[in-house]
Amino acid sequence: MDKKRATIVLGVIGSDCHSVGNKILELYFAKRGFHVVNLGVMVPQDEFIDAAIETGARAILVSSLYGHGEIDCAGFRERCVERGLEKVVLYVGGNLVVGKTEPEIIVDKFRKMGYDRVFLPGCNLGEAAELLRQDLGITEPLDPE
């Protein structure tokens, strides 16, 4: 089980204070067997990257709830590459844009920004964890819910 205890960094980007989903995500991914470094809310891009480098995390899970996701999340992939995290898995989720928007448009926008997967508020965390397992090439099954 320790083999799959991959480290992931979690946080809410920008000036965003929405802490409830973040606390739930931390608990959830920990329960499923990941080693979660949770930076909490109001996390600048570089703080995510610092933490990932420091802890050797293989994935960064970015949340944005408050609507400024489009601005705050832009350039994150490039910055990761710049700072040497070429291979880090980048997920993003939440209420990513201002205003109710078609899911496809949102997903497309953030995929183009370089996020590997894009999650909307109602997403199933079980599925997200399973995808993360696959994307990280973990072969053992996750811990039970």
Added chain:
Amino acid sequence: MDKKRATIVLGVIGSDCHSVGNKILELYFAKRGFHVVNLGVMVPQDEFIDAAIETGARAILVSSLYGHGEIDCAGFRERCVERGLEKVVLYVGGNLVVGKTEPEIIVDKFRKMGYDRVFLPGCNLGEAAELLRQDLGITEPLDPE
């Protein structure tokens, strides 16, 4: 004032039992100075025409609420002409078709059937009475509300 006390025939057409609006229309038009012959609910086309002929009414106000208006109201204008009421003013109002429908479509449909004016549920009765006064060529103002 007696001059403008024009007789009008009122009723709810077909198998329609909605009696509330009908009672209100009777009281309203009577109050404004018309002489109202109210046939109540569930009135066949010929009963409207019989009443109009009998009372010398110059207008027939048809209601249809229950959705079968399109079927029940068809051919009424022709039937009036057939029975010698070439000049009778024909109004129709209510929830005239099955299902929520664009007002223009409904008005158009019933105008084409030969109704002089078409009223939707939220219509202003004051305006309807005023139009009726004009259509009947009554020159005095109506009684106050």
Added chain:
Amino acid sequence: MVKANVKISRDEFFRVRGEVLATWPTGAAVASLDEGIRRQQALPAHKQFARAMSEARRKGQTLLQPRAGVALVEDHVRLLNYLATEGEADLLPTTIDAYTRQNRYDEAANGIKRSEEAGTSLLNGFPAVNHGLDACRRVVESVDKPVQVRHGTPDARLLAEITLSAGFSSYEGGGISYNIPYTKRVPLAKSIRDWQYVDRLVGLYGEAGVTINREPFGPLTGTLVPPCISHAVGIIEGLLALEQGVRSLTLGYGQTGNMMQDVAAMISLRELADDYFRRDGHEDFELTTVFHQWMGGFPEDESKAFAVISLGAAVAVLSRADKVIVKTPHEAMGIPTKEANARGLRATRQMVNMLTGQKMGDDSAALRREVDMIKAEVRCLLEKTRELGGGDWAVGAAAAFESGVLDVPFAPSIYNRGRLLPVRDDEGFVRIYQPGNAPFTPEILAYHAARLAERSRTEGRSLSFQMVTDDIYAISKGKLIGRPM
């Protein structure tokens, strides 16, 4: 005095049955009652209406049921399934079109034909008689929930024969509630008699071990009906049904919009009905209740309609209704699309789920006073009705309407006096403004008058028909009480 509230004999029933089935060609297919019974017996438990109602009551749940019916069979099946899945409905309806309700099967046939041509329903319901047994079976078999026939038919005998034989397991209506608000010239004695037939038919199914649920139509004209009047009618119809062998009874009530009055009405309905049924010697019945979301004119604006729907949903739960009949955001405009219908259901579902188990004011003395007041009012009406019938509820009911002892506001029937007038008081309770001939005690009338005087004072105007009209329009114009601007 003729004894009318007596169980129809088997012989007489089957004699009349022959005539009934002959009134339209589709009657022939249901000639065998046994086949109908077998089909009912074969219904899986989760599709039995009476059972669903009884479980809801036991578990303290409020089940959701929409109204819905279109002209063509396949469209209707699609509609019902959509309401079950997208609408999360617990119980399904089949609302019958208005021609069928008047036994105008030829006009219904024309409506079917024109609907086929138009590719859309031109009928306001499902013409079950014209479609006949097989189509009705198809409806029941294509859905996975209990299905009820909802209509407004004074002579609903053939409709009952066909739909019950097909496996519909609940049947709405009654000899008074499907006459007075729904027709103009059908004598009460006739519709009561025809409904005794329907109840006897249900009783025959019952004798074979099949419990069909029966539901008198509570809201009547849906327009400012004081609770005591609809309660009196519902209880009489319950008594008539029990006499013919009905066992699963759901009594209904239409929301007035004052929360306390509505909760009080539901409490008093249950207590009174139980009391009257037992007093008449009935023991073997299961009584459940249904709350109808606001039955009067709706606001055209859909957001406002959602608030009306939501209030009805809330009060349904707070009043412990076993079932709630759900309106839709299209109500003011026309028969709802299936999407609009499902939207009303989903709003109701959310409210019902949020409030289930909550108690608000159950221990209120003011509430109890209203319960007692409604009970006293109903007793006035029912005791006089009993007296007029010499103890026979069927005879009494007809006599009560004739004399105006029972009088439904704004009803179209010429057999209804139409002299009783309701109006809202200063808190929105529907009160008696003019009693007509209704035999309320002076104390009751004084209570109503006193409450109405408060409103008069607030508004600085005296009671009048204008105030009644204002109240009729009020909810559709965004208020509960029709106050001057």
Added chain:
Amino acid sequence: MVKANVKISRDEFFRVRGEVLATWPTGAAVASLDEGIRRQQALPAHKQFARAMSEARRKGQTLLQPRAGVALVEDHVRLLNYLATEGEADLLPTTIDAYTRQNRYDEAANGIKRSEEAGTSLLNGFPAVNHGLDACRRVVESVDKPVQVRHGTPDARLLAEITLSAGFSSYEGGGISYNIPYTKRVPLAKSIRDWQYVDRLVGLYGEAGVTINREPFGPLTGTLVPPCISHAVGIIEGLLALEQGVRSLTLGYGQTGNMMQDVAAMISLRELADDYFRRDGHEDFELTTVFHQWMGGFPEDESKAFAVISLGAAVAVLSRADKVIVKTPHEAMGIPTKEANARGLRATRQMVNMLTGQKMGDDSAALRREVDMIKAEVRCLLEKTRELGGGDWAVGAAAAFESGVLDVPFAPSIYNRGRLLPVRDDEGFVRIYQPGNAPFTPEILAYHAARLAERSRTEGRSLSFQMVTDDIYAISKGKLIGRPM
């Protein structure tokens, strides 16, 4: 111990003011306080917020207010006017974007630029500081209702200077309620101090005869906050504001979803606040209340959202709130379009109109018990806070959060202990599951534990963080209580 809850001297205020206005170029335009006062004095009566609140209270009305703000001035003006006309709003907001809330005016500037390019708002609110005085005046002058600044800003001094000078007549927030739920690293002593400045500014307007309304932010994190916690915070912020000369105070509370708890909360809030304010020697204040429709996660389905909105509207009226803050059917998804915002308002309007004047359970003993329970809980929290501060509420508040005497569930601030955990009981009341360091009496904790044990029993599972999580999701998943399937 430093005395912190003391009125800021004129000298000190104006010294600090110089610094505040210098933090962004648009500060210069409001240098003259007198000009701001003159603009406020020139506001017509119907655009004065404090007056509207006070009238609502006198007439027993519940006023409707949306949240709304977009990046660009003309769009914002159009939005507000739409909400006034199509939305029938009584009071207008100007919701500030999240960069401005963190004083990141350069990022707000970027947001404005990008919004101009995109032709649509990429900010989640109106960046009032960047737009500056003239644009804010344009907002106030272009609408015909009172306008309030709504935000979430720990250091809201410059924002207050600019918006009040422009004629906004109400200002939301407080040193605790706009810190703990809204930020991560701002020390409480700092945000409290900065909000004393804002209150002193309002007090200075007051000295010139201009009553600006102040509204502490009641709901905090909006997520299962037990009423006693938000009441304690609201009352402390009220006391701090009164000390600086604020006179028109609106205390707020966010719906939990249990009707009785919500009504009890509103009653206890009024009674407690009045009591605490007077006990500290304040006499010359006007206290009103605001009820926030459900502040936690919403259902994505718009019909279900309408039910949540409608329940909030209903409880606002039943609890005699003077104002209700309205959610929208887009809540779960994103900043609402103006149409969706107006839809939430119209549903609320219908419900408010229908229920105004109704009383449901006002005389309930169970309700009174909950009122008394909340009061006892709040007294535990406030008396300990007073003690910790040696009688000084500002010092006490900071100490109370440090020690966990005050502890807001799920808050992001590192200055909040985060050890107190709430969970719903079997009827949906939000109860204390783990008190952390909150100083409740053993009797109170036993009451909560007993109620929670009922739920454990019903669900056949013990209390756990899983249950808390289930409750957090519940309303968005269509229930009030997060029960296992």
